[in-house]
Amino acid sequence: MDDLRAINNDVESNATKISAKNVQVYYGDTHAIKDVNVEIKEHTVTAFIGPSGCGKSTFLRSINRMNDTIDICRVEGDIRIDGQDIYDRNIDPVQLRARVGMVFQKPNPFPKSIYDNIAYGPKIHGLAKTKADMDEIVEKSLRRGAIWNEVKDRLHAPGTGLSGGQQQRLCIARAIATEPDVLLMDEPCSALDPIATSQVEELIDQLRESYTVVIVTHSMQQAARVSQKTAFFHLGSLVEYGTTDDIFTNPKDSRTESYISGRIG
Amino acid sequence: MTTLAFAILLAACMVAYALNRRAATGIRDGGQRLHSVSGYHGLFALLMILVPVLVVILLWLVLQGTVVNTLVMSSLPDGTLDGLGKGQVDLILAEIQSIAGGRIFGEPEPWKIVAADRFTGLLQAASLGLVLVTVLLSLAIMLFARGKVSADFRARQGVEKIISGLMIFCSVVAVFTTVGIVASLAFETVKFLKLVPLTEFLFGTSWEPQIPIRADQVAAEGAFGWLPVIVGTIVITIVAIVIAIPIGLLSAIYLNEFAPKVVRSVCKPILEVLAGVPTVVYGFFAILVVAPAIRSLGAAWGIDVAPNTALAAGGVMGIMLVPFISSFADDALSAVPGSLRDGALALGATRAETVMNVLFPAAIPGIVGGVLLAVSRAIGETMIVVMAAGLMANLTLNPLESVTTVTVQIVTLLIGDTSFDNPKTLAAFALGMMLFIVTLIINIFALRIVRKYREAYD
Ligand SMILES: Nc1ncnc2c1ncn2[C@@H]1O[C@H](COP(=O)(O)OP(=O)(O)OP(=O)(O)O)[C@@H](O)[C@H]1O
Ligand SMILES: [Mg+2]
Numbered sequence: 001m002d003d004l005r006a007i008n009n010d011v012e013s014n015a016t017k018i019s020a021k022n023v024q025v026y027y028g029d030t031h032a033i034k035d036v037n038v039e040i041k042e043h044t045v046t047a048f049i050g051p052s053g054c055g056k057s058t059f060l061r062s063i064n065r066m067n068d069t070i071d072i073c074r075v076e077g078d079i080r081i082d083g084q085d086i087y088d089r090n091i092d093p094v095q096l097r098a099r100v101g102m103v104f105q106k107p108n109p110f111p112k113s114i115y116d117n118i119a120y121g122p123k124i125h126g127l128a129k130t131k132a133d134m135d136e137i138v139e140k141s142l143r144r145g146a147i148w149n150e151v152k153d154r155l156h157a158p159g160t161g162l163s164g165g166q167q168q169r170l171c172i173a174r175a176i177a178t179e180p181d182v183l184l185m186d187e188p189c190s191a192l193d194p195i196a197t198s199q200v201e202e203l204i205d206q207l208r209e210s211y212t213v214v215i216v217t218h219s220m221q222q223a224a225r226v227s228q229k230t231a232f233f234h235l236g237s238l239v240e241y242g243t244t245d246d247i248f249t250n251p252k253d254s255r256t257e258s259y260i261s262g263r264i265g
Numbered sequence: 266m267t268t269l270a271f272a273i274l275l276a277a278c279m280v281a282y283a284l285n286r287r288a289a290t291g292i293r294d295g296g297q298r299l300h301s302v303s304g305y306h307g308l309f310a311l312l313m314i315l316v317p318v319l320v321v322i323l324l325w326l327v328l329q330g331t332v333v334n335t336l337v338m339s340s341l342p343d344g345t346l347d348g349l350g351k352g353q354v355d356l357i358l359a360e361i362q363s364i365a366g367g368r369i370f371g372e373p374e375p376w377k378i379v380a381a382d383r384f385t386g387l388l389q390a391a392s393l394g395l396v397l398v399t400v401l402l403s404l405a406i407m408l409f410a411r412g413k414v415s416a417d418f419r420a421r422q423g424v425e426k427i428i429s430g431l432m433i434f435c436s437v438v439a440v441f442t443t444v445g446i447v448a449s450l451a452f453e454t455v456k457f458l459k460l461v462p463l464t465e466f467l468f469g470t471s472w473e474p475q476i477p478i479r480a481d482q483v484a485a486e487g488a489f490g491w492l493p494v495i496v497g498t499i500v501i502t503i504v505a506i507v508i509a510i511p512i513g514l515l516s517a518i519y520l521n522e523f524a525p526k527v528v529r530s531v532c533k534p535i536l537e538v539l540a541g542v543p544t545v546v547y548g549f550f551a552i553l554v555v556a557p558a559i560r561s562l563g564a565a566w567g568i569d570v571a572p573n574t575a576l577a578a579g580g581v582m583g584i585m586l587v588p589f590i591s592s593f594a595d596d597a598l599s600a601v602p603g604s605l606r607d608g609a610l611a612l613g614a615t616r617a618e619t620v621m622n623v624l625f626p627a628a629i630p631g632i633v634g635g636v637l638l639a640v641s642r643a644i645g646e647t648m649i650v651v652m653a654a655g656l657m658a659n660l661t662l663n664p665l666e667s668v669t670t671v672t673v674q675i676v677t678l679l680i681g682d683t684s685f686d687n688p689k690t691l692a693a694f695a696l697g698m699m700l701f702i703v704t705l706i707i708n709i710f711a712l713r714i715v716r717k718y719r720e721a722y723d
Contacts, residue, residue: 064611066607066610066611069606069607069610071526094613094614094615095613096613097610097611097612097613098612098613099613101611101612102611104604104607104608104611106604108602108604108605108607108608109608110605110608110609110622110623110627111605111623111626111627112626120609120612120614120622120623121612121613121614124612124613124614124618124622125613171608174608174612175611175612178612178613
């Protein structure tokens with residue numbers, strides 16, 4: 001097991017999936033993200049850490065253009081996924097979001113059945129031709145969301161009737177169902193108990209095989225457990241970015257060090 | 266005198282409040298810990314006086330008239346009222362009252378003047394009694410409440426009990442008013458059904474509520490089949506709803522989900538103004554603009570259109586209902602948590618897909634509420650129909666003909682001097698009863714829809 005992790009953890013050779021250059025984000029006059037440059041590797045879990053209000057969510061939301069839905073929000077700079085500028089005029093944000101899935105801090109299942117929650121994405125993107133295809137997608141996604149065994153007997157019960165942890169895994173399964181390349185997770189475990197948290201963390205580790213995962217977290221332990229690379233944000237700037245091991249054992253910036261040792265935040 | 270009674274009550278309340286509060290504060294300052302803060306002790310005394318004394322005063326005022334009248338009438342010289350009908354007795358009482366009020370016509374018999382004096386005296390005694398009772402009762406309760414003040418006394422709970430009692434009383438009043446209205450409707454309806462058989466009323470296809478004015482008149486017997494009237498109501502309501510629902514819902518969705526802030530801030534108030542336009546004005550609009558327009562359109566296509574049409578009335582009513590539906594739908598859509606919207610958008614749904622598949626189903630219960638309100642208003646609306654749809658009871662489903670509605674017929678039946686014992690007038694109550702039943706059924710039906718969705722979603 002240790003060996004396996006050691007091999008997997010060596011992600012420096014992986015290709016770059018997302019590259020951000022000189023990214024600025026403004027909410028009206030508030031300068032929320034200041035000149036961020038970062039290269040996020042493929043098949044890697046990258047953790048964003050930093051004190052509350054430092055802009056982690058804002059930066060995450062600019063990767064799938066969810067900031068477009070906020071009227072006063074303005075994004076400048078260059079963000080590329082697979083080398084393609086996602087703020088290009090020809091890019092349809094709707095298509096982009098199908099490729100870049102997102103899981104939110106609070107579980108937000110639709111007020112529909114469990115089945116329909118998962119099937120919704122594939123349906124609007126036409127991923128299933130027949131009912132059998134759809135059944136397969138639903139089962140596969142629920143299995144990957146590590147929730148299949150708990151819900152397989154009540155697929156047509158409302159998704160809102162699940163427990164908080166189950167709802168969060170349902171939302172992860174829902175994001176996976178549209179077959180994205182990138183999965184963005186904004187504090188996915190903040191509403192969960194330790195058991196559900198470890199289930200979700202395990203899941204994130206498995207997801208890395210097929211996806212590029214970016215996770216925002218307030219828990220250092222969680223960042224250390226699930227991620228291979230870590231980015232530390234402070235007051236809207238990216239202070240330090242490196243392998244998780246380096247950031248936690250050998251931080252170069254004094255602010256990173258103070259945050260990790262609990263002195264700012 | 267009545268004013269004086271109320272003034273005394275008010276003063277007693279304030280004094281009792283101050284007394285108890287002061288007493289409680291005194292105990293606290295003496296070093297003991299109060300169960301309830303001193304304000305509650307004051308409030309307890311206030312409510313203890315206010316509620317019972319107010320009830321006594323109101324009961325007194327309601328009953329005093331009847332009691333005084335009975336006393337006066339029973340004190341008349343023996344034999345005065347012998348062999349007189351109720352109407353004549355009432356007439357005598359009225360005369361006595363007007364003499365007492367100083368309005369004397371002609372030369373009243375001496376016994377009437379005596380009775381009038383007696384009447385005045387009794388009234389004065391009654392109001393004096395009222396003041397006296399108010400003072401005594403207030404004082405008694407004040408002393409009682411003052412005696413209650415102690416460190417352990419649970420004034421908070423006492424206040425809470427009195428207040429919840431008040432709330433129960435208010436809901437009972439609401440329920441009994443409803444029951445009373447329904448009962449009076451039912452009472453008159455039964456009288457009507459004694460004159461006109463139920464089958465004829467329910468299944469008759471002709472509505473001609475004329476009756477002979479004099480017994481020897483050879484007028485046609487009236488016909489009281491309600492079908493043409495209710496069908497008219499249904500046709501107009503359907504026309505109104507068919508127009509109001511799409512416009513109302515789509516405008517709500519647009520304003521809520523798509524419109525830029527500026528548009529929203531301009532359009533919402535305009536829609537609300539629409540809700541404030543009096544229905545008479547909609548009526549003008551229907552006769553002066555919509556009806557002629559429909560007529561000339563019909564003429565252009567070679568369709569024969571009546572001058573008063575269900576379409577004109579229903580159409581204008583639909584416009585009137587737009588703000589109802591849109592404001593309900595707007596509230597319901599805004600109440601859907603933003604996280605659901607984000608969730609759908611993050612899956613790559615377009616805005617329209619998000620609205621249709623996620624927000625709209627979640628908002629259905631609220632939207633149904635708005636639609637329901639709109640339907641009830643359409644059924645109950647009278648003015649527009651009187652002005653634009655006509656009074657003729659045609660049994661037709663064609664919205665291009667003139668129809669009439671239940672409410673309009675009720676109005677026309679009750680206009681003018683009519684006694685309350687002929688089928689024409691009683692028919693109005695029967696129609697009212699049916700209208701009540703129909704709206705009740707619609708309400709129950711809609712509640713079930715709402716509940717079904719609630720169960721499925723929460
Ligand atoms: N919709 C918005 N409108 C205006 N300002 C916003 C909005 N969202 C975020 N901000 C501001 O942008 C800054 C960064 O916010 P962001 O939500 O990205 O912080 P965060 O790092 O995710 O914090 P947390 O850890 O508490 O979630 C904050 O100062 C915040 O006040
Ligand atoms: Mg955040």
